[in-house]
Amino acid sequence: xxxxxxxxxxxxxxxGEKVFLECVQDMDHENMFWYRQDPGLGLRLIYFSYDVKMxxxxxxxxxxxxxxxxxxxxxxxxxxxxxxQTSMYLCASSSRQPQHFGDGTRLSIL
Amino acid sequence: AQSVTQPDIHITVSEGASLELRCNYSYGATxxxxxxxxxxxxxxxxxxxYFSGDTLVQGIKGFEAEFKRSQSSFNLRxxxxxxxxxxxxxxxxxxxxxxxxxxxxxxxxTGTRLTIIP
Numbered sequence: 400x401x402x403x404x405x406x407x408x409x410x411x412x413x414x415g416e417k418v419f420l421e422c423v424q425d426m427d428h429e430n431m432f433w434y435r436q437d438p439g440l441g442l443r444l445i446y447f448s449y450d451v452k453m454x455x456x457x458x459x460x461x462x463x464x465x466x467x468x469x470x471x472x473x474x475x476x477x478x479x480x481x482x483x484q485t486s487m488y489l490c491a492s493s494s495r496q497p498q499h500f501g502d503g504t505r506l507s508i509l
Numbered sequence: 510a511q512s513v514t515q516p517d518i519h520i521t522v523s524e525g526a527s528l529e530l531r532c533n534y535s536y537g538a539t540x541x542x543x544x545x546x547x548x549x550x551x552x553x554x555x556x557x558x559y560f561s562g563d564t565l566v567q568g569i570k571g572f573e574a575e576f577k578r579s580q581s582s583f584n585l586r587x588x589x590x591x592x593x594x595x596x597x598x599x600x601x602x603x604x605x606x607x608x609x610x611x612x613x614x615x616x617x618x619t620g621t622r623l624t625i626i627p
Contacts, residue, residue, distance in 0.1 A: 403552075430613050439518075441599065441619035442553075449613075457614070489552055493613050496560070496603060497543055500552035 401426045403501035405490050411507045418477040420504050422490030429494050431473035433457075433465060436487040436503070448473055480508045511536045513602050515618035523626050524592055530585040530621050532600035542583040543601040543615065544574055553599060559583065570594070595625045 406421035424431065430449050434442040434457075444457030446465040454465050462484060466474045473492075477484055485508045491498040512535045522528055534540055541560050545553040557568025564576040574585045583600060603615040 432614075439619060442617040444614060447614060491553075496541055496613055497555050497558050498613075498615055499555070500545075502552040503550075505550075 401428075401492070401499040403490055403492055403499050405488075405501040405504050407504050408502060409505050409507075411509060412477075412480050413509055414480060414482060416477075416480045416508075418480050418506070418508075420475040420477075420488055420490075420506070422473045422475070422492075422501060423471050424473075424492035424499070425471065426492065426494070426499075427470065428492035428499075429470075430492060430498075431467065432491040432493075432498060433463075433473065433475045434489045434491065435459070435484075436489055442489065445475065482508050484508050511540075511602050511616045513600050513616055513618035515598075515600055515621050517621045518619070519622045519624065521624040521626060522590055525589050528585075528587045528590045528594070528623070530598050530600075530623070532583045532585065532618060533581050534583060534600070534602045535581065536602050538604065540602045541604060542574075542576060543603070544568065544572070544583075544585050545599045545601065546570075547597045547599065547620075549596075556585070556598075590623075590625055592625045592627070595623055597622045 402425045404423045432447040433445045448454045448467040464476045488504045490501045514533045543558045544556040547553050559566050559576045597620045599620045600618045601615040
């Protein structure tokens with residue numbers, strides 16, 4: 400079975416902090432994705448990566464950046480956290496579909 | 510641009526009753542369709558997928574879905590729900606582009622929350 404592991408289930412940070420969310424997959428998948436999930440809005444794609452060091456913006460990239468230095472790891476970075484980035488963040492990976500998801504990180508920005 | 514509509518925000522059914530969750534999509538080519546389930550505080554688990562072939566697909570936990578191209582629909586069904594089926598359900602549409610790995614994005618609906626009453 401595919402295993403997608405997100406480093407934290409819950410995280411509390413302060414406004415203005417630089418925040419790192421980490422995601423690791425163990426199936427050698429080419430594609431990795433970061434979503435945020437908010438009530439009534441479903442899942443919205445922030446960034447995705449289709450190879451090491453390759454990244455593309457999703458639908459809502461503002462305020463975020465990503466890093467993929469190794470194939471198995473995809474990091475989401477909040478450069479200067481703001482309260483409107485309080486959300487559930489989900490990481491996924493895929494190779495020839497479907498996407499497999501981690502358990503999510505519930506991030507609160509105070 | 511592709512899109513997915515799940516018209517029901519919240520559905521309540523009695524345990525043992527049948528269930529149908531609606532999903533309509535808009536996509537320019539042959540779609541790849543998925544249903545995922547999310548239990549509270551968890552990530553998304555794949556229930557079933559449609560890539561091609563038989564339009565009635567079977568998934569895990571006794572779920573099935575039917576692809577109807579003429580109606581642009583991919584509704585999820587279960588003949589008899591169990592209390593453990595209470596969760597949020599997401600429909601998604603995407604592509605499999607063998608020439609471009611980067612084209613495997615999914616577009617999700619806003620979800621349907623399912624409540625089961627005893």
